[in-house]
Amino acid sequence: MFIPEYSASTTKFVPAKHAKIVRMNNISSRYDDDVTGGEELMMEQATLSFSLRLDFEYTLTAMCRALMARRDELEKLKNYGFDAAFAEQIDLCGIGVIRYLGIHNLFWISTTPIMDAVSYNLGIPAPPSYVPTIEENDKSDTMTFWERAHNIYMYIGSIVVHRWGSDMSTQVFREIDPSFPNLREIAANASLCFVNADEMFDFPRPIIHKNIYIGGLGVGEPKPLDQKFTGLMNKGKKGVVIVSLGTIAPFHAFSAKVKEGFVKMVRSLPDYHFILKITRDDTTTQSFFEGVTNCDFVEWLPQSDILAHPRLKLFVMHGGVNGLTEAMLRAVPVVVIPIFADQFRNGRLVENRGVGKVILKQDLAEDTIRAAVMEIVSDESYKKNAVRMSKLMREKPFSAEQRLIQWTTFAVDNGVLDVLHVQGSRMNFIVYFNLDVIAAFVAVLCLLIVIVLRLCCLLRRIFSVKKLKQQ
Template sequence: MWNILYSIGYVYYVTLTDHELTKIFKRKFGNDFPNVDEIAADSDLIFVMTDEFLEVQRPRMPNFVHIGSLGLEDENDSGKLDKNTAKEMEKGEDGIVYFSLGTTMNSSMLQPFVMRTVLGAAKKFPDYHFIIKIDAHDQTAKEFSKGVDNVFVTDWVAQRALLKHPRLRAFITHSGYNGIVESAMCGVPLVTIPFMFDQIRNSLAVEQGGWGVGLTKEALRDDPKMLQTALNEVLSNDRYKKMAMRMKNLLKTKPFKAKERLVKYTEFVLSNGGMKELIAPSRHLSIIKLYNLDVYLFLITTIFVFIYIPLKLTSVALFKTNRKKHKTR
């Protein structure tokens, strides 16, 4: 039932989004422009910017093609660590732990407890050196980092090159998709702290894959020790590294890379005049029919009319009968 309610809520949200997108396109291209949801529903092929190994598994239509690692598969396109970062990577007796919230989230815009908890956890692992990426304006994090000897704070790092470094032991991430893909390709176990949007699903996929531990951002505020516990679990339990390396091997040995899929499936569709055979007949069903809500309503009504009401009437009749007997006595 929860899955049904969640799905209905998601469909409602997507419908509103599609409606707003349609209005934008109609203003730009005229009122003859079709609705966005109709374009999506009647598409012969849908390229999905996720990788099937890095997804929460669920039923999918046969015309869905995953190309999630597109643009990230070139191992030679990793950049190079600058001299300062390369020097920092040699510190820490047991290795390096990396923290980053990506490029779209500014650490300076977060509530202070986030960076306070992260830097507080770093203190508990003196044998590891922490590379903490923040934005250039985050003075709060810079203040918190003062006096923490095993921390290097920076506002930029060549992330792919860092993730490939042999001394890296774990990555604390907000679960942005590019970071998830890059970590999987480099075999790096994760501690995930999703904040919004697809990050929550990405975090769940990592947990289900067994190569990371997930936390909520509220946990950083309500119980800061949870980050320490999660990080200790990833660093001390070999199974996370083993599963991360398995994920790396799966992505590396896939028979068809994302770019290959994109090109070959596009050519296939064009050469065959579409793939109508793979389009779901249910694509134009209403929410009520799609989720059998009319059937559920009928069953509930039937139970109410033929079971609940007779039982209720019988109960009332027995109560009145017993009451009359009591008065007679």
């Protein structure tokens, strides 16, 4: 396993014990420097603008350039003679590294549902009339006229942003080898595309043969809780509510007003005990909750195991796809407070499936939080829907582990699966969307209209002349 450390936080990452690890330490401080203060920015803006997303592409390109500047450290990887390699989808630099190492059998694996740029690069149809754009887009699969118009705008914007980023990253490799292929071309030739989503839970959408859904990968049977968490889960007359908002924008990034709203909401529900996950240095949040007796703070929690506890009534979370999948597998209703990326769309998915509610961060207040929590804990339909979803996800044919292992083995044994390549991935934007055909039809239609109008004018003149002669 090759681990290029883009951020200081990745030094804590513990990979699989059976894998041989090759780390590239201290590549650059660019990533950490650029995202510093990003927590507050994410909280201030309803969604991230295209300009900020472009800035992020520049950051990724800078990290890619810093990585390839130390390509001498990659040489030892070439000696292993790998048959295939996995790469993540958000940053195409990893795909370039794999090709630089001489590996042609590529497996793409996502951290989100199928991204729009990924579907476009692979030639996967993504009708914006009912397929909501993944990033920074608060849409479900049922949209009004103006929502569909905005969804098209977000789709095109997403393609442009990622195309710009992939072109910049491609240039990094062409500075080393001018004949290096465009990273989008390499991506289009991936043998398989593993999708981090569960098709029973996710919005139904078109896919192609190389899309393999592996949502819930690694979520095993729950383990017994230790004494500390067993004690916490036994608190609360009516049960326990977990609040965990991830690592990118943790609870302390909320404004004082929002924190006060949470405090008032917790105080107003004394029959429920709240467990709030915070960062180690977050003393501010604890001071806000001073005197609140039905809330405990933790810096870490065994999330998957706690979600299986029978006294857990609700999971308040940010809408990351992994946490959502865990919650659904454990049949736990959720309140989603989306922060960035795919989380807005995931929140609408939760409402679509009837397993929870979504509260946009700009709408956070005591009344909105309390209303969402009370609706879910008092309405049994949310729990029933979550139980059904859990059953569908657990009992569908072939587990995520089986799919990953069997398809990977098959692709390694048979080489690059070019028979699965879609012709649409080789078309330009105009041909892919039939814009040339549409333009031709419009031109012919306009020509016919002009001809008909001219004929009408001519006939009018003829009849006018005849009428004058008769008079």
